[in-house]
Amino acid sequence: MNLFAISCLITAILTAILGLLTLLKNPRDKINQSWFLVSVGVFLWTIGLFGTVIVGSKESALFWQRILYIGTILIPILFFRFCSILLKRGRRERIIFYFGCILAIIFLILLFSKYFIVITQERTNLGYWPVKTGFLYWPFLLYFAFYVIYSVILLKIISKKNSGIYQKQIQFVYYAALIGFVGGSTNFLLDFNLNIYPSGNFFVSFYVVMVAYAVFKYHLMNIKLIATEILTGLVSLILLVDLLLSDNLPFILLKSGILIVFVYLGISLVRNVLKEVKQREQMEVMAKEVQKAYEVEKAAKEEVEKLTEAKTQFIMATQHHLRTPLTSIIGYLDLLFGGTYGKVPPKIKETLLKFQVSTKRLIRVVNALLDISQFQMGKRVVALEPNIDFESLIKEVMEELSFEVKMRGLYLKYEKIGQVPAIKADSEKLKVALFNIIDNAIKYTKQGGIIVNLKQAGKLVQLSVKDTGIGVDPKQANKLFKEAFARGDEAKKVYGFGSGIGVYVTGHIIRAHNGRIWAESEGKGKGSTFFIELPIG
Known part of the structure; x- marks a missing residue:
């Protein structure tokens, strides 16, 4: 018995053991079942190769050659099935598998005819090999190459897309298959009358070793436990017999x-x-x-x-559809107040002014809704510019609210302590914040009024808006600037149409200016003071 025959026998035995261990571990598992069938194909191929090498007659060699080719026909389609299950492939692979099964059945039926192997002859001191093959041999080679290459490519692609132990399992199967199929394919050279020693066949043993390593190192097919039990039992039995x-x-x-x-x-x-x-x-x-x-x-x-x-998208669309007609209303009101349509009687003018205030308030609510959405999405809403006169912005807002203050019979005073330097700000957004704070003070003050104070405090500009209104519950004060639609219980009673949006937006605007905003109050009915601090720019 030569070295080539010994390597075939060892590979056949190891393959059979590994296949049986796999099936015994979990007979119902599809991966274990499919690998057992691959092992059957490899076993038939290697044992057929072993028989071909050791026999001494053409008739016996032809018999073992056909055993060999039964395994060779089964290996590619069974290995493809194993890879498909291991990699959890879908409908396309199932169709390819069924088509391959039909081809394999045709080749198996015709294997015993003259269309596959015609004549065998002794070659290279390795027994008898085919020296003349039938016309079906070429289609068989194409079938073999297609399913093997497809399987190996599948393993490589899926290996790159995964990580961890699963990737290691696939990598070992991939390299084992590559070595095994490339090495085993050198046997085909003798079938084409090429007197070349199939030395690559020795590498098929490495295929078994690598799969075994993947089994025990990376738990491929989970047969470590049953292999340990069988090995322990076998050695114990040998020791007992010897005893x-x-x-x-x-x-x-x-x-x-x-x-x-x-x-x-x-x-x-x-x-x-x-x-x-x-x-x-x-x-x-x-x-x-x-x-x-x-x-x-x-x-x-x-x-x-x-x-x-x-x-x-909804808020932006709503803002667009609401703001457009509202802006048109403001435009027509400005034309009325400007005398474009004639002189407006005092009583009508007073009503139109109320209408104008309400319309502007609605526009601000629409804009605030969009600002909330932008802030929540993390988008930059504020564009800071240097040398902004904070005092001018305050006076503009106070002028805009003067009509409402007058209607409510309140006072609105402005105080400034010393010189106040310019700041870095987004004038339009900062005006929105100022309007919200002062407007809130007016809405929630029944008697008395509001004092707006501006001063420099170190490297900061500090604004305070103090009112004689309903006050703020200290427990609820922190929520006003951090939660949309947050309102105090007393505020809901005094002004039922409020939403809590304005103060929430104001908090975001001030923080976007790298500033700070907070509220202080001694309690219910004792008024409140809202503070804004902004860095000097």
Whole structure:
């Protein structure tokens, strides 16, 4: 028996053992089932190759050659099926598999005819090989090449798309398949009358070793436990038989001690492996749960993003459709007040002024809704510019609110302590913030009035708006600038049409100016003071 025959026999035995261990571990698992079938194909091929090499007649060689080719026909389609299941491929791979099965059945039926192998002859001191093949041999080679290459490419693509132990498992199967198929394919050279020694066949043994390493190192097909149990039991049986065959008392005692120690160590080993397998299974379950939770969270996040985008689009569309007619109304009111349509009687003018105030307030609400959406999406709403006169902005807002102050019978006073330097600000957005704060003070003050104070405080400009209104509950004061639609309980009673949007937007605007805003109050009915601090620019 030469070295080539020995390598074939070793590969056949190792393949059979590995295949059986895989099936025994979990007979119902599709991956284990498919790998067992691949092992059957490889076993038939290697044992057929072994028989071809050792026999001494053409008739016997032809018989073993046909056993060999049964395995060769089965290997590519069964390996493709194994890869499809391992990689969880879909409908396209199933169709390709069924088509391959039809081809394999045709080749198996015609294998025993003259259309496959015609004549065998002794070659290269390796027994008898085909020297004349039938016309079906070329279609068979195309079939073999297609399914093997497709399988290897699938393994490579999926390996790149994954990570961790799963990637390692696929990588070892990929390299094992590459080495095994490239090495084994050198046997085809002799079928084409090329007198070349098929040395690549020795590499097929590496295929078995690499798959075995993937099994035990990276838990491919989970057969580590059953392999340990079988190995422990087999060695224990050998030691027991050896003990029973001994007739010398000292040797009996020695071998009994060895057997007891080995059984004890074997049981401990099996327990440790069992514990490891259970821990790994628990970790796999946890990993799947974490992955499932991640997918749920990811889907929820995507849904929230879609809803946020839809909300933003809705608010922008609403703002556009509302602001356009409202702006037109303001324009016509300005024309009326300017005398374009003649002189307006005092009573009508007073009513129109109220109408103008309400319309402007509605425009601000519409703008505030869009600002909220922009702030929540993290978009930059404020564009800071240097040398902005803070005092001028305050006076403009006070002038705009003077009519409402007069209507309510309140006072609105402005005080400035010393010189106040210019600041860096977005004048339009800052006016919105100032309007919201002063307007709120007016709305929630029944008697008395509001004092607006401006001064420099170190490197900051500080504005305070103090009113004699309903006051703010200290517990609710912090929520006003951080939560949309947040309003105090007393505020809801005094002014039922308020929304809480203005103060919330104001908080965002001031923070976008790198400033600070807060409210202070001694309690219910004792008024409140809103403070704004902005850096000097």
